Amino acid sequence: xxxxxxxxxxxxxxxxxxxxxxxxxxxxxxxxxxxxxxxxxxxxxxxxxxxxxxxxxxxxxxxxxxxxxxxxxxxxxxxxxxxxxxxxxxxxxxxxxxxxxxxxxxxxxxxxxxxxxxxxxxxxxxxxxxxxxxxxxxxxxxxxxxxxxxxxxxxxxxxxxxxxxxxxxxxxxxxxxxxxxxxxxxxxxxxxxxxxxxxxxxxxxxxxxxxxxxxxxxxxxxxxxxxxxxxxxxxxxxxxxxxxxxxxxxxxxxxxxxxx
Numbered sequence: 001x002x003x004x005x006x007x008x009x010x011x012x013x014x015x016x017x018x019x020x021x022x023x024x025x026x027x028x029x030x031x032x033x034x035x036x037x038x039x040x041x042x043x044x045x046x047x048x049x050x051x052x053x054x055x056x057x058x059x060x061x062x063x064x065x066x067x068x069x070x071x072x073x074x075x076x077x078x079x080x081x082x083x084x085x086x087x088x089x090x091x092x093x094x095x096x097x098x099x100x101x102x103x104x105x106x107x108x109x110x111x112x113x114x115x116x117x118x119x120x121x122x123x124x125x126x127x128x129x130x131x132x133x134x135x136x137x138x139x140x141x142x143x144x145x146x147x148x149x150x151x152x153x154x155x156x157x158x159x160x161x162x163x164x165x166x167x168x169x170x171x172x173x174x175x176x177x178x179x180x181x182x183x184x185x186x187x188x189x190x191x192x193x194x195x196x197x198x199x200x201x202x203x204x205x206x207x208x209x210x211x212x213x214x215x216x217x218x219x220x221x222x223x224x225x226x227x228x229x230x231x232x233x234x235x236x237x238x239x240x241x242x243x244x245x246x247x248x249x250x251x252x253x254x255x256x257x258x259x260x
Contacts, residue, residue, distance in 0.1 A: 003260050005036070005043060007253040008084060010076035010114075012197025012227020014253070016043050017084045020050040020062070030068030032260060037066035043258060046189070046196050049077050051084060054098055058091050061099040065191025073101040073136025075200020075246045079114040082106045083250040101136040115247040118204050122240045124212050131209040135244070138170040139205035143215075147176035147184050152195040156188025173202045175210070181218035183210060185225050197227030200246050207232035208241050 003025075006017040016036050018025055026032060027050070037045045050062040061081050065071040082095045086108060095106045105117040118135055125132040130142040140159060144150050156172040159165075172188040185206050187199035207221035211234075220233040230248040234241045 001260050002257050004255070004257050006084060006087070006255050007043065007045070008080035008250060009227075009253055010080045010198065010200065010250040011225055011230055011248055013074075013076035013080075013199065014045045015077050015080050016045045016048040017081065018048065018050050019088060020052050021059075023052070025050055027062070030064075032068075033064045034066065034068035036258070036260075037064075037068070043256070046192050047071070047074060047077055049074075049081050049084075051081060051088070051090075057096040057098055057103070059085055059095075059097045061097055061104075063100065065189075067191050067193065069191060070100075071191050072138070073099050073119070073201055075116060075118060075136065075202075075204055076198055076248075076250070077200070078104060079106065079116045079200065079246065079248065079250040082108065082114050082116065083112075083252065087252060099136070112249065113247055114250045115245050116200075118201070118244040118246055120240065120242045121208055121244065124209065124239070126213065131213060132170070133205050133209060135201045135204040135208070137201040138165070138168070139202055140165070140170045140172045141175060141206050141209040142173065143175045143177070145176070147174055147186060150174055150186065152186045152188050156195065157193070160188060160190055171199060171202055173199070173206050175206050177210075177215060178224060179222075181216050181220065182222040182224065183207075183216075185223050187225075198225040198230070200230070200248075203230050204232050204244060204246050208234060208244070211236065212239070
């Protein structure tokens with residue numbers, strides 16, 4: 001069987017995109033998904049995303065981590081899927097879709113920056129050395145003094161598999177403040193089990209955590225990741241965050257056909 005695929009990346013967070021509006025993709029084949037995401041034997045990606053029909057919205061998003069398992073929300077993946085939907089002429093400059101964490105709205109600017117509305121955040125847990133919150137995926141946020149030389153994979157893995165988060169685990173973000181409203185972020189992603197060049201739900205969690213903890217007074221936060229730059233803006237009321245938007249580039253890389 002020949003499979004047509006599309007490759008997209010959002011600040012270095014890369015994805016295999018598949019148009020599954022005819023339901024031809026074997027969705028329960030975790031080994032196939034892992035193979036397609038494999039950087040040596042397959043196409044290579046941090047995750048795989050299916051675009052499917054939806055009765056009410058423009059489309060549905062089904063997201064898999066590179067280990068082959070269906071996972072929680074992916075912010076950069078959602079932004080890339082909006083760009084893919086525009087390429088398929090499903091949407092123009094706005095999109096509405098459903099993901100595993102519910103409804104999402106997105107806009108595409110003239111500069112092709114995609115702004116994706118993330119889920120509201122109503123619960124934030126603050127501990128002495130870290131903050132935990134869920135932005136569609138669970139995130140541990142921890143500030144470090146030397147982010148450049150920090151061993152993200154080793155330390156991130158230790159925290160992810162620790163008793164702190166149990167079997168389900170968490171994504172682990174390490175943060176360094178650059179300016180009043182700007183932060184550098186490096187993320188260890190569960191499911192990828194390694195550091196990625198960018199994590200959309202991760203920078204969203206960092207932005208909200210930094211504001212909540214009064215590290216920044218700004219509700220428009222700039223995030224610097226290895227793969228580029230993202231921005232997160234939100235509204236806060238009584239410790240609850242709504243109208244949360246993740247903004248940044250999402251770019252088409254290439255299209256191909258692979259035998260499966």
